[in-house]
Amino acid sequence: MPSIVPIVGFALVATIVLALLRPLRPELAVLLGLVAGALILLAVIPRIAQIVGLLESMASKGGVSADYLAALLKIVGIAYLTEFGAQAARDAGEGALGSKVELAGKILILVIAIPLVVAVLDLILRLVGQGAG
Amino acid sequence: MNVSIIWQIAGIAILVIVVHAVLKSAGRDEFAWLTVLAGLSVVLYLAVRTVSDLFQTVRTLFQF
Numbered sequence: 683m684p685s686i687v688p689i690v691g692f693a694l695v696a697t698i699v700l701a702l703l704r705p706l707r708p709e710l711a712v713l714l715g716l717v718a719g720a721l722i723l724l725a726v727i728p729r730i731a732q733i734v735g736l737l738e739s740m741a742s743k744g745g746v747s748a749d750y751l752a753a754l755l756k757i758v759g760i761a762y763l764t765e766f767g768a769q770a771a772r773d774a775g776e777g778a779l780g781s782k783v784e785l786a787g788k789i790l791i792l793v794i795a796i797p798l799v800v801a802v803l804d805l806i807l808r809l810v811g812q813g814a815g
Numbered sequence: 816m817n818v819s820i821i822w823q824i825a826g827i828a829i830l831v832i833v834v835h836a837v838l839k840s841a842g843r844d845e846f847a848w849l850t851v852l853a854g855l856s857v858v859l860y861l862a863v864r865t866v867s868d869l870f871q872t873v874r875t876l877f878q879f
Contacts (some may be wrong), residue, residue, distance in 0.1 A: 688816040697827045698866055700816075709855060710828040713862040717820060720869040725816050727872050733878065750879055759877025763870065 689725055693718070718815040719766060753798055757791050764788075820840050822859060 696718035704711040734755060741751045764787025772780035831854030838847035 692816045692818055692821075696821055699821060703825065706826050706832050710824070710831070710858055712829070714821065714824050715856045717824060717862045717865045720865045721816065721820065724869050724872060727876060731876055755877045756879045759873055759879055762877070763873055766869075815826050
């Protein structure tokens with residue numbers, strides 16, 4: 683049964699070590715923060731793999747075409763990594779860099795989402811067309 | 816959740832801090848900075864390995 687206890691415990695240990703390290707060696711503290719964040723995300727990845735498997739089985743059963751789901755997964759992956767990078771930069775005191783990473787992430791997500799929106803609009807227009815025709 | 820990598824990095828960091836202080840008090844500032852750079856490069860290697868492992872896992876999981 684997945685439990686939050688090891689993850690929270692790990693985060694607390696990392697926080698304490700970071701508190702010790704930050705005033706003495708800020709650059710090593712930043713690297714340690716990156717490693718701790720990456721390890722926590724790595725610990726959550728198997729749960730996400732289960733969710734992705736569930737989504738894929740539901741999509742194949744529900745007749746949703748695979749490329750919509752692939753686009754959705756890409757968007758979630760980009761958001762996942764963008765959040766990681768932006769917060770890491772912000773932690774190190776580079777707020778501007780973090781917001782630029784977030785901007786790039788939003789643009790990439792938009793690029794992927796546009797075909798989906800167009801497909802939905804086409805569907806709606808076709809339905810309306812049939813109705814009015 | 817292997818905490819061992821946190822202890823490795825903390826150990827290297829403390830080692831660098833101590834050696835830096837000792838060398839600085841002995842008046843050899845240039846060697847002090849060399850040890851800081853050495854420690855930084857080792858920790859950077861560990862960090863890059865972990866983060867690239869994360870990126871690879873996410874790429875394969877989300878298929879991009």
